[in-house]
Amino acid sequence: MRKDRPCILRVEDVTMQFGGVVAVNNFSMEEYEGEIVAIIGPNGAGKTTAFNVITGVYAPTNGRVSFNGDCVIENYPHGKMKKGYLGENAGKYTKVLEPTPDRLTALGMARTFQNIRLWKSMTVFDNVLIAKHLKRTSNLFSATFGANKAEEKQQREEADALIETVGLAGVRNELATSLPYGKQRRLEIARALATEPKLLLLDEPAAGMNPQETVELTKFIGEIRDAFHVTILLIEHHMDLVMDISERIYVLDFGSMIASGTPAEIQANEKVIDAYLGVTDDA
Amino acid sequence: MKAVKTPEESRLISWISFFAVLIFLGLVLLLDQLIKPTSSVYMLMTVLQKGSVYALAAVSMNLLNGYTGLFSLGHAGFMLIGAYTYAIFTIPSTSRDTVYQYFDAVVRFSFPETFSNAMGPVGTALGVLVAVILAGLLAAVFAYLIGLPVLRLKSDYLAIATLGFAEIIRAICQWQKLGPITNGSNLLKSFARTSKFKVAVGGLKLTLSTFVPVLIATVSIIIIVKLINSTYGRAFKAIRDDEIAAEAMGINLARHKMISFTVSSFFAGVAGAMMAMVLSIAQASNFKSAMTYEILLMVVLGGIGSTSGSVIGSFLFVAASEWWLRGLDSGSFLGIEAPNIFRNGFRLVVFSIIIMIVVLFFRQGIMGEREISDLIILRRRKRKAGKEAAK
Amino acid sequence: MDKTILPYIISGISVGGQYALIAIGYTMVYGILRLINFAHGDVFMVSGLLMVYLAAALPLTVAIPLVIILTVLLGFTIERVAYRPLRTAPRMSVMISAIGVSYLLQNLALYITGGLNKNYPQIPWISDRVTVLGMETSRVTIITPFLTIILVVLLVLLINHTKIGMAMRAVSLNFETSQLMGIRINSVISATFIIGTFLAAVGSMLFFTNYPGVVPTSGAMPGLKAFVAAVFGGIGSIPGAVIGAFIIGICESLIKGLDTILIVNGTITEQIGLATFSDAFTFVLLIIILVFKPTGLFGEKTTDKV
Numbered sequence: 001m002r003k004d005r006p007c008i009l010r011v012e013d014v015t016m017q018f019g020g021v022v023a024v025n026n027f028s029m030e031e032y033e034g035e036i037v038a039i040i041g042p043n044g045a046g047k048t049t050a051f052n053v054i055t056g057v058y059a060p061t062n063g064r065v066s067f068n069g070d071c072v073i074e075n076y077p078h079g080k081m082k083k084g085y086l087g088e089n090a091g092k093y094t095k096v097l098e099p100t101p102d103r104l105t106a107l108g109m110a111r112t113f114q115n116i117r118l119w120k121s122m123t124v125f126d127n128v129l130i131a132k133h134l135k136r137t138s139n140l141f142s143a144t145f146g147a148n149k150a151e152e153k154q155q156r157e158e159a160d161a162l163i164e165t166v167g168l169a170g171v172r173n174e175l176a177t178s179l180p181y182g183k184q185r186r187l188e189i190a191r192a193l194a195t196e197p198k199l200l201l202l203d204e205p206a207a208g209m210n211p212q213e214t215v216e217l218t219k220f221i222g223e224i225r226d227a228f229h230v231t232i233l234l235i236e237h238h239m240d241l242v243m244d245i246s247e248r249i250y251v252l253d254f255g256s257m258i259a260s261g262t263p264a265e266i267q268a269n270e271k272v273i274d275a276y277l278g279v280t281d282d283a
Numbered sequence: 284m285k286a287v288k289t290p291e292e293s294r295l296i297s298w299i300s301f302f303a304v305l306i307f308l309g310l311v312l313l314l315d316q317l318i319k320p321t322s323s324v325y326m327l328m329t330v331l332q333k334g335s336v337y338a339l340a341a342v343s344m345n346l347l348n349g350y351t352g353l354f355s356l357g358h359a360g361f362m363l364i365g366a367y368t369y370a371i372f373t374i375p376s377t378s379r380d381t382v383y384q385y386f387d388a389v390v391r392f393s394f395p396e397t398f399s400n401a402m403g404p405v406g407t408a409l410g411v412l413v414a415v416i417l418a419g420l421l422a423a424v425f426a427y428l429i430g431l432p433v434l435r436l437k438s439d440y441l442a443i444a445t446l447g448f449a450e451i452i453r454a455i456c457q458w459q460k461l462g463p464i465t466n467g468s469n470l471l472k473s474f475a476r477t478s479k480f481k482v483a484v485g486g487l488k489l490t491l492s493t494f495v496p497v498l499i500a501t502v503s504i505i506i507i508v509k510l511i512n513s514t515y516g517r518a519f520k521a522i523r524d525d526e527i528a529a530e531a532m533g534i535n536l537a538r539h540k541m542i543s544f545t546v547s548s549f550f551a552g553v554a555g556a557m558m559a560m561v562l563s564i565a566q567a568s569n570f571k572s573a574m575t576y577e578i579l580l581m582v583v584l585g586g587i588g589s590t591s592g593s594v595i596g597s598f599l600f601v602a603a604s605e606w607w608l609r610g611l612d613s614g615s616f617l618g619i620e621a622p623n624i625f626r627n628g629f630r631l632v633v634f635s636i637i638i639m640i641v642v643l644f645f646r647q648g649i650m651g652e653r654e655i656s657d658l659i660i661l662r663r664r665k666r667k668a669g670k671e672a673a674k
Numbered sequence: 675m676d677k678t679i680l681p682y683i684i685s686g687i688s689v690g691g692q693y694a695l696i697a698i699g700y701t702m703v704y705g706i707l708r709l710i711n712f713a714h715g716d717v718f719m720v721s722g723l724l725m726v727y728l729a730a731a732l733p734l735t736v737a738i739p740l741v742i743i744l745t746v747l748l749g750f751t752i753e754r755v756a757y758r759p760l761r762t763a764p765r766m767s768v769m770i771s772a773i774g775v776s777y778l779l780q781n782l783a784l785y786i787t788g789g790l791n792k793n794y795p796q797i798p799w800i801s802d803r804v805t806v807l808g809m810e811t812s813r814v815t816i817i818t819p820f821l822t823i824i825l826v827v828l829l830v831l832l833i834n835h836t837k838i839g840m841a842m843r844a845v846s847l848n849f850e851t852s853q854l855m856g857i858r859i860n861s862v863i864s865a866t867f868i869i870g871t872f873l874a875a876v877g878s879m880l881f882f883t884n885y886p887g888v889v890p891t892s893g894a895m896p897g898l899k900a901f902v903a904a905v906f907g908g909i910g911s912i913p914g915a916v917i918g919a920f921i922i923g924i925c926e927s928l929i930k931g932l933d934t935i936l937i938v939n940g941t942i943t944e945q946i947g948l949a950t951f952s953d954a955f956t957f958v959l960l961i962i963i964l965v966f967k968p969t970g971l972f973g974e975k976t977t978d979k980v
Contacts, residue, residue, distance in 0.1 A: 447957030
């Protein structure tokens with residue numbers, strides 16, 4: 001753990017309840033600058049839900065998320081949820097702060113998707129360039145009437161540089177969806193990096209990849225952490241990848257955290273072995 | 284296929300488009316002098332006038348439906364606002380009382396008059412321009428207000444809600460209590476219309492009946508194209524392709540949808556103003572949802588997501604329905620005489636069948652998602668490749 | 675009840691019943707195909723025109739069943755020709771196709787009628803004038819709500835207790851899964867269109883009997899209103915559509931008479947033309963429901979998966 005560094009992400013008591021189903025129960029975690037942290041767990045453990053809460057897709061039923069020291073998401077069971085709330089810490093939070101995902105991206109979080117969501121009618125280059133839209137200083141009029149030429153040029157150059165870095169320069173003008181799976185994943189990462197994030201969230205980056213591609217990806221994730229000075233939080237099923245690159249791991253099962261620690265600690269943890277490693281035959 | 288252009292190719296395309304537009308405008312100006320309303324080919328001018336109205340309407344609808352992926356059916360409503368705003372503010376004060384037969388008109392001035400009193404003939408043109416811009420602005424303001432509640436809705440719910448708003452706008456314009464402003468359900472007329480647009484340069488008297496609408500449409504469409512090619516246009520396309528990904532990459536959905544909606548409605552308002560000046564009347568009952576459907580079909584004909592397609596689609600639509608298929612309504616078509624079949628309305632039947640064939644079997648429309656520039660570039664590359672192969 | 679309001683309410687219930695019969699067609703098709711069948715209102719209009727032409731040539735006992743059969747055939751054909759080829763296409767394409775069909779039907783009607791108003795034939799007995807609760811009205815006004823409710827009950831029984839009904843429910847819950855489970859999607863969809871157009875044909879007879887005639891655009895407004903009724907009640911829900919239709923019918927009728935009602939009431943002293951808003955009000959209602967409860971009164975909530 002790099003507690004000497006500033007805490008970039010702090011999740012406190014996050015509970016996400018859909019109707020009567022508690023998908024994530026009282027989940028807390030923290031991540032320090034420059035770390036690579038993984039959330040693992042069997043299918044349906046609530047990993048992606050936790051991810052969607054952190055990135056603002058779902059407003060949590062209860063709990064708080066702080067980013068870079070500031071509280072960015074907070075909620076408590078109110079309205080319809082007031083009576084039906086099944087989680088813990090009901091009285092602890094009092095604010096409602098539910099930003100849309102784009103607000104969080106603007107603050108410096110960027111994510112990829114489990115089921116790749118590239119802009120399908122567009123080229124590799126356009127996919128990266130559009131993510132630069134966030135960093136514009138032009139307004140509607142200056143952009144329409146061409147008063148932002150310098151910025152436009154700069155953004156194009158930055159997009160090209162990024163494509164070069166992630167090794168997609170050869171397919172710059174191809175349609176994003178025509179790329180093989182592994183490259184699409186890389187492109188998603190490049191697109192997320194184009195928003196210049198401090199925290200990069202990867203939702204199962206190795207899903208659907210063969211062992212060779214997974215090895216490359218492991219290397220790649222380490223590289224971008226160092227090259228772009230980002231902190232990385234990932235959800236993953238591939239145990240090799242998780243054990244190789246993450247510094248700390250949180251394990252979810254049925255929505256609750258059952259363990260956390262270094263890869264070695266997790267590998268030795270009885271509960272985890274029961275819930276996950278010992279039982280599930282991993283893909 | 285869409286062509287990804289090199290910087291050199293983009294420059295080439297800009298120059299080609301620049302000159303093409305200039306030549307086109309020059310040609311229209313020339314035709315305006317040569318073809319008089321009494322001429323047998325005056326139909327061409329009618330098609331150019333109406334075509335440019337619909338081209339702008341279609342391109343602005345395409346900005347929303349094709350580029351931003353917001354399936355909105357409120358276009359006729361915004362065009363109505365545009366047409367009425369334009370008409371109300373350009374009726375000469377002397378004609379007010381005849382137009383507002385049953386009401387005491389509230390608006391008692393007209394922009395062309397006010398401005399021409401201040402600065403002579405230039406003022407008249409400026410007054411018309413101000414009225415056109417005001418028409419767009421009012422449509423945009425309404426769009427903003429309507430957009431607040433409805434833009435959160437998804438696909439078909441958005442379609443039906445915007446359609447509903449267009450009907451509400453129509454009802455409000457026809458309400459007799461608003462008669463002093465809108466003339467109730469009666470039509471507005473006598474305002475500045477294209478057939479009166481003339482200008483004297485030196486000793487030369489120029490007719491601008493067709494040139495003016497074509498010019499307004501051209502300038503507006505160029506602005507829309509510029510917007511589509513800007514960073515905002517790219518953000519719109521991202522929203523269309525995948526809303527969730529767009530939001531995750533920091534694109535504020537509410538804001539960008541609103542921009543697209545208001546800009547689209549602004550130009551719908553301008554198109555409405557043009558429609559008023561071309562048809563020389565404005566009546567709320569003409570702006571039914573059927574008009575929106577027609578514009579949508581033009582967009583589909585040209586190819587959803589292609590601006591040049593929308594322009595081609597609307598000119599073809601207007602030319603076919605107003606001109607080329609006329610014979611189907613009047614007894615003889617392509618030399619075939621069949622007055623019993625070729626009677627009033629047959630043209631529209633044939634025409635709707637053609638549209639259905641396009642919708643069902645040529646879903647890409649004429650252009651698909653390509654632009655004319657893509658075709659030019661691809662041809663150029665092919666030629667170059669051919670030359671190199673020959674070497 | 676107030677003598678001034680009563681006639682409006684009675685005629686509103688009647689119109690509501692007619693809208694309900696059209697709304698069911700919308701809501702069922704939407705439930706299964708997620709398609710706003712913009713042509714449905716025009717099928718309703720064509721059904722009216724068929725009646726005009728057939729009643730002129732044949733005795734009513736033959737004309738009425740024939741009109742129903744031909745309308746159903748039209749609905750069936752439209753689905754076959756214009757929607758089925760687009761089954762895998764994006765939803766927007768199918769909606770555009772529906773708009774295209776609507777355009778075609780209106781233009782066809784315009785061509786055949788020459789744009790003239792066609793007088794709707796008098797159907798004996800139901801067109802007769804009767805006196806109810808001290809006011810005179812045509813018998814159709816009284817019959818409509820009852821007939822509507824009988825038909826709806828039959829339909830609900832069909833959907834809940836027959837095999838095809840079960841298939842319809844399955845398909846509307848999940849299109850792909852039903853297909854994988856061996857349900858013949860195409861016959862379910864055809865059945866939906868047949869039921870929908872059958873009800874529209876019945877609705878058209880009741881509707882046009884109360885109106886002077888049929889013009890090519892006669893179907894557009896009732897069609898839109900019926901669709902709004904379906905959305906209002908929660909699209910996909912048949913009872914929802916029926917309740918929505920009655921509410922819209924009554925509101926519309928009351929607004930048509932609002933000036934008179936308010937004058938009798940003493941709120942205003944002269945006609946202020948509120949009747950202009952009888953159509954627009956439907957859409958106000960639509961927007962209110964879409965903004966505050968987008969799934970309608972009885973609709974189920976669906977969420978996008980990330």
